[in-house]
Amino acid sequence: MKRILIVSGHTDLNQSFANRIILDKLQSILPQAEFALLDKLYPDFCIDVSAEQQRLTGADVIVLQFPFFWYGMPSLMKKWMEDVFVHGFSHGSTGDKLHGKKLLLSFTSGAPEEMYKHGGLQNYTIEEFMPAFKQFAVLCGMEWQGYVYTGGLSYANRNDEEKLEQMRIKSITHAETLLKQIELL
Numbered sequence: 029m030k031r032i033l034i035v036s037g038h039t040d041l042n043q044s045f046a047n048r049i050i051l052d053k054l055q056s057i058l059p060q061a062e063f064a065l066l067d068k069l070y071p072d073f074c075i076d077v078s079a080e081q082q083r084l085t086g087a088d089v090i091v092l093q094f095p096f097f098w099y100g101m102p103s104l105m106k107k108w109m110e111d112v113f114v115h116g117f118s119h120g121s122t123g124d125k126l127h128g129k130k131l132l133l134s135f136t137s138g139a140p141e142e143m144y145k146h147g148g149l150q151n152y153t154i155e156e157f158m159p160a161f162k163q164f165a166v167l168c169g170m171e172w173q174g175y176v177y178t179g180g181l182s183y184a185n186r187n188d189e190e191k192l193e194q195m196r197i198k199s200i201t202h203a204e205t206l207l208k209q210i211e212l213l
């Protein structure tokens with residue numbers, strides 16, 4: 029059976045709407061998976077590097093779950109990446125610990141999907157923000173499995189009951205799509 033690791037990079041899940049729903053759904057359907065909620069583990073941003081490296085080496089499938097913050101991953105997840113994926117572990121001539129593992133991204137954005145286009149408010153497609161993630165996978169010898177993405181999950185909608193309900197449905201649909209994708213790996 030494949031060993032699944034889901035790493036949450038949200039900086040404060042207590043304030044989350046979408047990522048919290050997605051993670052709750054994943055936890056109920058995948059009780060055998062390991063969940064690393066970085067905001068709970070490292071509220072002070074002091075990452076336990078060897079614990080995180082162990083977690084990664086023990087997984088076959090690694091899912092990075094996060095909200096899109098300034099067109100990339102949140103600071104806490106970036107810190108985790110910078111501390112944990114070090115030369116000799118994940119890359120470099122002797123850094124082969126992650127070779128063959130599958131990497132899948134799962135993320136949400138505030139701007140709706142249709143704004144991510146040329147000439148739209150966000151000017152670029154979501155795909156055009158992916159090269160750094162793909163190359164991260166390639167350099168570490170991981171197999172890039174693409175991403176599950178949902179937009180329109182904005183903080184601005186939180187006081188509108190109807191929009192909140194739409195966001196709830198979108199978040200659940202996101203989790204279901206992700207679960208199907210994980211099953212195929």
Ligand SMILES: Cc1cc2nc3c(=O)[nH]c(=O)nc-3n(C[C@H](O)[C@H](O)[C@H](O)COP(=O)(O)O)c2cc1C
Pocket residue numbers: 038043044045046047048094095096097098099100136137138139140181182183
């Ligand atoms: C610091 C910060 C940066 C953000 N940057 C972006 C961004 O670059 N693009 C975007 O579409 N949404 C952006 N957002 C909106 C978040 O992506 C959105 O609120 C999040 O995906 C919702 O997930 P949550 O309910 O789990 O927090 C940003 C929000 C914050 C707080």
